Amino acid sequence: MNPTHLAGPVLVLGSGLLGASIGLGLRAHGIDVVVSDPSPSAQAVAVDIGAGRGFDDAENLEPELVVVAAPPDVTAAVVAGALQTYPSAVVVDIASVKVAVAAELADILGPNRGMLERYVGTHPMAGREKSGPVAALGELFNSMPWVLCASEVSSQHAVKVAHSLAIDLNAVVFRFTPDEHDAAVALVSHLPQVMSSLVASRLQETPPHALSLAGNGLRDVTRIAASDPALWVQILGANAPKLLEIMLGVRADLDRLITTLSAPTAPGARLDMAQLMAEGNAGQTRIPGKHGGPAQQYTWLTVLVDDKPGQIAKLLTEIGHIGVNVEDLRMDHSAGLQVGMVEISVLPSKRVSLVEDLTERGWKVIL
Amino acid sequence: MNPTHLAGPVLVLGSGLLGASIGLGLRAHGIDVVVSDPSPSAQAVAVDIGAGRGFDDAENLEPELVVVAAPPDVTAAVVAGALQTYPSAVVVDIASVKVAVAAELADILGPNRGMLERYVGTHPMAGREKSGPVAALGELFNSMPWVLCASEVSSQHAVKVAHSLAIDLNAVVFRFTPDEHDAAVALVSHLPQVMSSLVASRLQETPPHALSLAGNGLRDVTRIAASDPALWVQILGANAPKLLEIMLGVRADLDRLITTLSAPTAPGARLDMAQLMAEGNAGQTRIPGKHGGPAQQYTWLTVLVDDKPGQIAKLLTEIGHIGVNVEDLRMDHSAGLQVGMVEISVLPSKRVSLVEDLTERGWKVIL
Structure with a gap:
């Protein structure tokens, strides 16, 4: 099954940063894109920057593909609505968690869950520190991972169309099960996010002269602590079980560290401390290099x-x-x-x- | 009291990365530098790269300044020895913790602790991911913070000489008490180090395909997890009380997070999660910009x-x-x-x- 280019029309529901960027990227291929957003002004901005034409109730639209680019909290409801409204369309969402969306979706559809053969959950791993359609960028997905999480009932056709979307936006496609995906992003994305926030949080009541000694280490570790709480609460909440498991492991290690710091001259304390640092060394070297190559390729x-x-x-x-x-x-x-x-x-x-x-x-x- | 250039000779005890870099930097001003290291081969390399001339037992050296660039664990003993061997010299150390060194030093000197008027604890905040004299670099301290931690008994002359050392190496001088210094580095250096190690440690047993989704966030947070365990055990051990206090605060926040993740739909859970993220935002914005300017100057x-x-x-x-x-x-x-x-x-x-x-x-x- 080779992905081909999308034929269109493509309906993008949600014209925030990601929705508008998808519209822009597809328009660059000349694909007919329709953008729709509950906020008329957000939709108008997306249309103005060339992300597609505005949604028109009067039009009898028959999209090849509906891309649900809504906030994580409402993603399942919007996907369910799209499956029902456009009975011949493939529907994908781009929420950054997949198991919770799939479960909620099955609940909402109930007896109509046969429709899920036309649905594929996806997650383009791209973003910017800014949000909204004004920050959109057709090239946002260039060379970035785009995870496809087909379910057991997703049709070959639906997977092929989802794959075409990622390819048309020059992304690099990965195939994961929803469960594998959520475990992976809990580790590579949600864990560093919360740890960065926990470090930055400690800086709130420090005398400024202490912060004048800040170097690259602190800056690197806390860079993503600037992220938007409103969005992250939805992400963390939806992936809570997977992240919880990891954070319990962190707490066990933190307790080991606290024990050694409480009695740093006790027998074995130094060895335990060295062991914790060495475990960090071991994990760090497993992170692959740029371009998905092996670690430390450069x-x-x-x-x-x-x-x-x-x-x-x-x-x-x-x-x-x-x-x-x-x-x-x-x-x-x-x-x-x-x-x-x-x-x-x-x-x-x-x-x-x-x-x-x-x-x-x-x-x-x-x- | 304006610092002047050092007159020399300067004796550098320890020819690792920092000791050899200090020698190189002072030699660039034509100052007479003598390097000494318990390892004859490390000393020979430092001499070969131009960090100074080798220490010669037969010479009746009367240094203006002795710089103790030994590992943190032996710093106090080496400082005490230098104060006794060179009765007219100012002695500084460059260990990255200051309270423990000062306490151990007072213990060792006992009735001779009057000698401490010639001692100033200092901490140049520079380093590289490599170690040893081969990695040395006269410019290593250019524009970097160099903290002077004079004690109550440090003489004006001793502080002036320590200041001159930092200025001759083009560093930016900060004045802290030993206690302020250790509290500051626990926060801006030791905290991010252990948190980075705790994140990286979680990556040890992950399937590689999960790590293929790693992005800038994970890379930034775990970069310093590659640091040397042997050195860090000495640093963390010597600053354990200050770091412990901070880590107990981290554990309290982590427990709050774990509570919300355990019951993400419980009343108040989302609010608590948002609050944790917002606290991270607040701390992150307090980190000053490059060149010591206000945060977000660029x-x-x-x-x-x-x-x-x-x-x-x-x-x-x-x-x-x-x-x-x-x-x-x-x-x-x-x-x-x-x-x-x-x-x-x-x-x-x-x-x-x-x-x-x-x-x-x-x-x-x-x-």
């Missing part, structure tokens, strides 16, 4: 640059001339002044010659 | 680039021509393929004209 090197306009550009221009692709780049957040360190990651095979070439051109490279 | 914008050699360089070159300084830059870690998003931060006052100029030059800027 190698980092550090270059000193003056902190003034044009220096990093000059560096990257020269790396471009040398013909090496910079896979990732980080700048050091320092406390002031004029010299910075830029870390760049490159393919290990390019490393030695790049260091030689840069050094020859007068850059100070630190290995 | 504004971010996103530019689409092709993921091939030279594209980011081209973008930054053009930004350089426009005359705007890029304060920070992040690349999106996506799951594959050819288009990426680059986020750059600039001064808010430059934002509007930069967006216009970039758009005119054909870049796709996302606001």
Whole structure:
């Protein structure tokens, strides 16, 4: 079963960041997109930015596909409505939890649950720190994972159409069961979110001079603590059982740590502390590299640059001339002044010659 | 009291990453540096890379300053020895905890604790993911915080010499009491470290396909989980009381979260969850921006680039021509393929004209 391009029309229900981005991306292929939102102004903005034409009650629309891009709390109800209103359409949702939506959907449909053969739950793993149609972007899903969670009753046709949607938006398709999906996102998304919030929460009543010592470690760990509570409450609530299991494991480790900190000179305390840190090392190395490759596929090197306009550009221009692709780049957040360190990651095979070439051109490279 | 440049000679005890970096940085000012390490090979490497001349027993050295750059566990003993061996020298250490070192030092010196007038505890907040003299770098402390923790008995002269050390290495000096220092680093450094390790630890037994969904959030939160357990056990052990207090607060919040996750539809559960997330928001916004400025001093914008050699360089070159300084830059870690998003931060006052100029030059800027 090869996915083909969507034929359309595609009805997008919900014109927030993700719905409007889907509309924009499909419109770029010339696909007929209709956008609908309970908020007339949100719908109008989505239409204005080119995410599709506005929904018109009078039109006898027969969509090939309905994409439900509603908040997680109302997703199941909107999916059920779409399955009933458009009896020949495939319906997908894009909520970031899947088991709870599927269960609620089966409840709502009751005797009509045969309709679920036309439904596929999906989860595009893309987003931005901003929300709403104004932040929408047709390229939002480019190269990002899009998880398809077909159920046992999803038809081959429905899966093929859902797959086509992801492919048309240049996403990378993964196939998970709803249960596998929810367990995976509890771990890779919901766990870091709540832990980041717990760390940031401790900073609320600190004297400002303590925070003046903040470095990259604190900044990295707390970056996602800026996320929107309203959305996250829906996500965490809907995936509570899976996340709970993980958080109980965290609490057991935290209790081990608290025991060692309470009596740091007790026999075995240091060994326990080292063991906890080593377990963190072991887990961290399992995270795959960019492009879904194996972990640590790239190698980092550090270059000193003056902190003034044009220096990093000059560096990257020269790396471009040398013909090496910079896979990732980080700048050091320092406390002031004029010299910075830029870390760049490159393919290990390019490393030695790049260091030689840069050094020859007068850059100070630190290995 | 204005710090002046050091006159030397400076004796650096310990030639790991930090000791060797201090030697290199001082040598760049032409200061006479002597390096000493219990490991003859580590000392030889430090000498080879130009961090100073090797310690010679036969020489009657009278250092202006002794810098103790030993592991935290032995710092107090080495400081005590230096105070006794070099009766006219100022002695500083650079361990990342200060109260425990000061207490142990007073114990060791006993009736000789009058010598402490020549001692100042300090903490340069710089480091790299690598260790050892091979990774040393004279510029390591450039623009980074260097905390001076003078005690009540530290002489003005001793503080002035310690200050000069930090200034000669281009660091940014902060003055804290030992107690304030340990409370601050427990919060901004030790807390994120252990929380990052606790998150990463959960990844140890996950099926790899779950980790294929890992995004920037997980990567950011777990980056420092790669840190060295042997070093961190010494740091956490020495600052256990301060960190314990913070971790008990974390456990109280974690228990609140676990309660809501155990019964996510119970009355008040959602409100509690939202409250926890909002507390994280509130703490996160208190972290100051780069250059020690107020939080969120810079504004971010996103530019689409092709993921091939030279594209980011081209973008930054053009930004350089426009005359705007890029304060920070992040690349999106996506799951594959050819288009990426680059986020750059600039001064808010430059934002509007930069967006216009970039758009005119054909870049796709996302606001």
